[in-house]
Amino acid sequence: MIPESQTLTKEQLLSRIxxxxxxxxxxxxxxxxxxxxxxxxxxxxxxxxLNRYYYQSRIPMKDAIILSRSEDREFRAAWxxxxxxxxxxxxxxxxxxxxxRLAEATGLNRERxxxxxxxxxxxxxxxxxxxxxxxxxxLLEAVASSLTELFSRDLIALRMDALRKxxxxxxxxxxxxxxxxxxxxxDARFAFDYxxxxxxxxxxxxxxxxxxxxxxxxxxxxxxxxHFAYVQPGWPPPGAFVPEEE
Amino acid sequence: MIPESQTLTKEQLLSRIxxxxxxxxxxxxxxxxxxxxxxxxxxxxxxxxLNRYYYQSRIPMKDAIILSRSEDREFRAAWxxxxxxxxxxxxxxxxxxxxxRLAEATGLNRERxxxxxxxxxxxxxxxxxxxxxxxxxxLLEAVASSLTELFSRDLIALRMDALRKxxxxxxxxxxxxxxxxxxxxxDARFAFDYxxxxxxxxxxxxxxxxxxxxxxxxxxxxxxxxHFAYVQPGWPPPGAFVPEEE
Numbered sequence: 397m398i399p400e401s402q403t404l405t406k407e408q409l410l411s412r413i414x415x416x417x418x419x420x421x422x423x424x425x426x427x428x429x430x431x432x433x434x435x436x437x438x439x440x441x442x443x444x445x446l447n448r449y450y451y452q453s454r455i456p457m458k459d460a461i462i463l464s465r466s467e468d469r470e471f472r473a474a475w476x477x478x479x480x481x482x483x484x485x486x487x488x489x490x491x492x493x494x495x496x497r498l499a500e501a502t503g504l505n506r507e508r509x510x511x512x513x514x515x516x517x518x519x520x521x522x523x524x525x526x527x528x529x530x531x532x533x534x535l536l537e538a539v540a541s542s543l544t545e546l547f548s549r550d551l552i553a554l555r556m557d558a559l560r561k562x563x564x565x566x567x568x569x570x571x572x573x574x575x576x577x578x579x580x581x582x583d584a585r586f587a588f589d590y591x592x593x594x595x596x597x598x599x600x601x602x603x604x605x606x607x608x609x610x611x612x613x614x615x616x617x618x619x620x621x622x623h624f625a626y627v628q629p630g631w632p633p634p635g636a637f638v639p640e641e642e
Numbered sequence: 643m644i645p646e647s648q649t650l651t652k653e654q655l656l657s658r659i660x661x662x663x664x665x666x667x668x669x670x671x672x673x674x675x676x677x678x679x680x681x682x683x684x685x686x687x688x689x690x691x692l693n694r695y696y697y698q699s700r701i702p703m704k705d706a707i708i709l710s711r712s713e714d715r716e717f718r719a720a721w722x723x724x725x726x727x728x729x730x731x732x733x734x735x736x737x738x739x740x741x742x743r744l745a746e747a748t749g750l751n752r753e754r755x756x757x758x759x760x761x762x763x764x765x766x767x768x769x770x771x772x773x774x775x776x777x778x779x780x781l782l783e784a785v786a787s788s789l790t791e792l793f794s795r796d797l798i799a800l801r802m803d804a805l806r807k808x809x810x811x812x813x814x815x816x817x818x819x820x821x822x823x824x825x826x827x828x829d830a831r832f833a834f835d836y837x838x839x840x841x842x843x844x845x846x847x848x849x850x851x852x853x854x855x856x857x858x859x860x861x862x863x864x865x866x867x868x869h870f871a872y873v874q875p876g877w878p879p880p881g882a883f884v885p886e887e888e
Contacts, residue, residue, distance in 0.1 A: 456718055457710045464706030469729045469738055472702055476729070479722060483715045492715055 404601050406592045412605055413588070417547040420612035423554075427619040427627065432554060434562025436627075438503060439639035441563065443626040445499035446508070446637050450515045451523050451618060452495045456482045458530050462542075465535045474586055481579050491579075494572035501569025514637035518621030522614045529610055533603075540591045540604035541611040545584035552576055650847050652838045658851055659834070663793040666858035669800075673865040673873060678800060680808025682873075684748065685885035687809065689872040691745035692754070692883050696761040697769050697864060698741045702728045707776045708784050720832055727825050737825075740818035747815025760883035764867030768860045775856055779849075786837045786850035787857040791830035798822055 398408060422428060430436050431444070459478040466472050484490025499509040508514070530538035552573045560567050595601040625632040632638055644654060668674060676682050677690070705724040712718050730736025745755045754760070776784035798819045806813050841847040871878040878884055 453713070453715075456715065457713070460706045460710030460718070463725070464703045464710055467699070467703070469699075469702065469736070472706070472725070473729050473731065476722070476725060479709070479718070483719050483722070485719065490715070 401598065403596075403598045409592055409595070409601055409604075410588065412601075413543055413546065413608060416605060416608050416612060417544070420609060420616070421544060421547045421551070422612070422615040422619055423547070423551045425616055425619040425623075427623045428551075428555075430627065432558040432562075434558065438563075438565075440622075440626050441566065442499075442502040442504050442639070443632075443637050444622055445495070445502045446504060447515050447519045447618065447622055449495055449499055449509050450512050450519055451526075452482070452492050453510075453512065454523050454527060455491070458527055461527065461530045462535070462538050465530075465538065471590070478583060481575070491572055491575060494575060498566075498569035498572050501566050514635065516621040516625055516636050517633060518624075519618045522617040522621070526611065526614050529607065529614075533607060536591065536594050536600060537603050537607035539587050539594075540607040542587045543584060543591065543604075543608045544611050544615065545580040546588065548580045548584075549577060552580070647844065649842075649844045655838055655841070655847055655851075656834065658847075659789055659792065659854060662851060662854050662858060663790070666855060666862065667790060667793045667797070668858070668861040668865055669793065669797045671862055671865040671869075673869045674797075674801075676873065678804040678808075680804065682809075684809075684811075686868075686872050687812065688745070688748045688750050688885070689878075689883050690868055691741070691748045692750055693761050693765045693864065693868055695741055695745055695755050696758050696765055697772075698728070698738050699756075699758065700769050700773060701737070704773055704776050707773065708781070708788075711776075711781045711784065717836070724829060727821070737818055737821060740821060744812075744815035744818050747812050760881065762867040762871055762882050763879060764870075765864045768863040768867070772857065772860045775853065775860075779853060782837065782840050782846060783849050783853035785833050785840075786853040788833045789830060789837065789850075789854045790857050790861065791826040792834065794826045794830075795823060798826070 398404060404412065427436075427444070431441070436444075456479045459475060459482070463472050463475050463479070466475070480490070482491040484493055496506055496509055500506055526541070529541055533541075556570055556573050559570060591604050595604050625636060626639070644650060650658065673682075673690070677687070682690075702725045705721060705728070709718050709721050709725070712721070726736070728737040730739055742752055742755055746752055772787070775787055779787075802816055802819050805816060837850050841850050871882060872885070
């Protein structure tokens, strides 16, 4: 263990962050394990796509909050890329549109997904907690919370293989993940460099790690909600997405 | 007068907004009148450029707050343009950089301007009140507060003529205004259409007009601060920009 009084080197900080990823990132969640083993059915994938749409739809709002908190226009210009990646720009569709097409590939109607009326309350609260985090903690912690992107490339690569293998009918809807394969690592590098540079004390480094841990909790809790409602024992709350009889 | 119970037509709403502009926009402020009559000296223009930099530097943060509050990605994509206009993008400098060059043309050093350490407290509070407004009032009111751009084109055109005529040594620094001649009316049209479409009741229309009035106060109060500190009677508070002996 590194003594509490000692500021971490950049390598030590990265190592602590990767430890959080190994232990707490949602690649370990039973819902994802089942997905990757081909043990989810179509309606469970529908529930996943529909609920996760709510998360996707809030990402540009989250990034705009972070942008609004920085007095540094170079930081803002760099962070703006994330909003463009998700919202799209003239001639280029963004991640939200790609996610909608994934949801459509599961057999859901676009309007139903975008209305977000059938999202699980547990998912909604977790996502809203993310917006609260970036609004109310320090800018350093807000940036650090995005560091889950350091772990997402491996998960996405694994997932794309698994989805293609086990759910070939979904293969046409994977553009979202293809784009994220490049976007996420680039964003993660920028965010990590920012955190390494701006966390000057051990206390600030620990706050950044704690923010990343909170973000892992936020991702995990969304899958808890899905798992309880649609897998085991399968009890969606009133008003939430209900699988139609097949 | 239109009865209080009656929702305004789009034309009536525009007419009320233009009335606010005529009565309360800062084109009427003594500091601007003196500027346009050529009665300000170089250090007073320095004080203006240095203080207004603080306003300029907060505009993208203000727009990011507005962006973060919208659930509509088409609105967000349209509003994002404002952030790009001010922060710039690869290969295109933005309004903040252009404002710095205006300040440099008055004879100020770039670092001194960007540090914002000598900004008048009165200016700082007024600008910060603008960020509070867009954060804490409704999204409709936040958007409506930007409607001062409906009035800015005429003021900018007048000002460019006046600056060229009375302060020819400043002519090289006017790119900021040239760009705003096109940007402001385009932004204003979008914002007005949004307000007209989203203010469904007379109460909402009045709230939008009140937000625009608040914004006019915010612009006016900045010039009050400048006028008291650098024109009449000329009493800058401790720590604020002090003209050097010429």
